Amino acid sequence: MKHSLNTDSLTIANQLKWPIVNEMRARIAEALDGDGGSDLRSIANEFRRQLRRAESDREVDAIDAGVAVTIDAVLGKPVGVDVDPITGEEEPLFQPSKVRQAQQFAKMVAGKATPLDEFHGQYMAQLNVKPRTKGDDERAIKLLKRWCDENNVEPFLQSFPVKKAAIRFVDDLQALEPRLSPVTLNKYINRLSRFWQWLEKREEVPVDVWRGLALAPPPVAHDEKERPFTDEEMVRLLKGDATQAMHDLMRIAALTGCRLDPIVCLRVKDCRDDGVFVFKPQKKEKTERLCPIHSDLTEIVERRTKDRNPDDPFFPEWPGPQKAETKRERSFKTSNQFTAYARSIGVREELDGRRRSLINFHSFRRWFITKAERAGQLESIIAAVVGHKRQGMTLGVYSAGPAIEQARECVEAVKLPSEPPAA
Known part of the structure; x- marks a missing residue:
């Protein structure tokens, strides 16, 4: 903010400036109403830019005066008086x-404090x-800022110079979000670690302080683990009163072992004439996956x-979220x-x-893998069909994968149950 006093006299300028300064303070205080963090940061960044561009002591003095005015505006009116017991000064x-x-x-003006999310937008863009993973990144940084606020820790990168500061956050994480499981909270720690690794490469932080930190997941009893459907449950699902789209979806899941979202995202052209589905990459897959x-x-x-264009959706019943900024997958409503x-x-x-049933849509995938194994199919072939990482140097690194006919034999070995098994 600038305001000309229209005088060359320093004495007159000092007499005229105080009403203007007070008006500036009021404007700054009004801008900082509420949290004011982002406004204060932008003001600090502007002062830093001005200081870098300053070419004379007079310019530096003027900028320092602006900083002082802003600090006065931030402090606001005194709430009391402190008397020095020795000097008696108030x-x-x-x-x-x-x-x-x-x-x-x-500290921000002096370049000694970098807000936690100063580079987060740039990181997210890359x-x-x-x-959904980007949503985890955003929730993780918000959680860290909230912890800083509740524990009187300055919300700056410089507040986490060593692992000890990060350990405090991890130790408090379960109490900070008691409704979330250690598995979910560990995802947030992992996303903070990825962000810090990016910052470390840019030399914005000395080290990734989150590396190796995690909450211990609670032990899960054998009868509390998610499992495949039984054949009786499969019959009830496949013969129940569901829509045609749901029946088609369940059968594709059961006879491919594919996850939900790639199935819902299929297009007409992804069903090739040579009898192969082309599923989009999932998890750590680098390319599309072929499945007979x-x-x-x-x-x-x-x-x-039939009679549809190559780019038409295979499941038009589930068009996906309409808002471009949503982080939900196309299959969100399908899952519900x-x-x-x-x-x-x-x-x-x-x-x-437990938030989730022990049997859910992913149980079709478990059912397929179980049936393929019991039909005598090789583990490496099953892994290739469902998109799991194949074990060992030979199959995991050097092999280009099984031939499509080997994969077809594996898929055809799985049969849908048509009647409930005999008692």
Whole structure:
């Protein structure tokens, strides 16, 4: 903010400046109403830019005066007086939160304090991960800032110079978010570690202080682990009162072992004429994955691709979120509809304290793998079909994968149960 006093006289300028300074203070205080963190940061960054561009002592003095005015505005009105017991001099007292804010502002101007999220937007723009993972990144940095606020830790990168500071955060994490499981909280720690690694490469931090830190997951009893569907549960699902789209979806999941989202995201052209599905990459897959189309799925594929364009969705019933900024996957509503359907026919296994049923849509994938193994298929072939990383140097690094006919034999070895098993 600038205001000309229209005088060359320093004496007159000193007489005229105070009403203007007070007006500037009021404007700054108004801008900082509420949290004011982002406004204060932008003001500090502007002062730093001005100081870097300053070419004379007079310019530096003018900028320093602006910094002082801003600090006065941040401090606001005194809330009391402190008397020095030795000299008897009186000093104004300000709200501790305002004093802390003013100190942080002065550090930012001096370049000694970098806000935790100063580079986070730039980091996020370079990430090539799922929207849901980006959501974890954003939640992780918000959680760290919240912890800083609640523990009187300055929300700057410089507050985490060594691992000890990060350990304090990890130790408090479960109490900070008691409703979240250690598995979820560990995802946030991992995302902070990835961000710090990026900062370390840019020499913004000395080291990734989050490396190796994690909460110990609670032990899970054998009967509390997520599992495949039983054949009886499969029959109830495949014969239940569901929509045609849901029946088609379940059968494709059961006879490919594919995850939900790649199935929902199929396009007509992803069902190739040579009898192969082309599924988009998932997890750590680097390329699209080919999976033979089971002979029991031929009717579904023909019906859903007939008279349609190559880029048309295979499942138009689930078009996905409409908002471009959403972090939800296209299959979000599909998952909710399957859960409602499974619950309506009693195909659920829910335990107190667990958010998810022990049997869920992913149980189709577990069922396929189980049936393929019991049909005598090689573990390495099953892994290639479902997109798991193959073990060992030979298969995991040097092999280009099984031939499509080997994969087809594996897929065809799995058969849908048609009737409940005999008692």
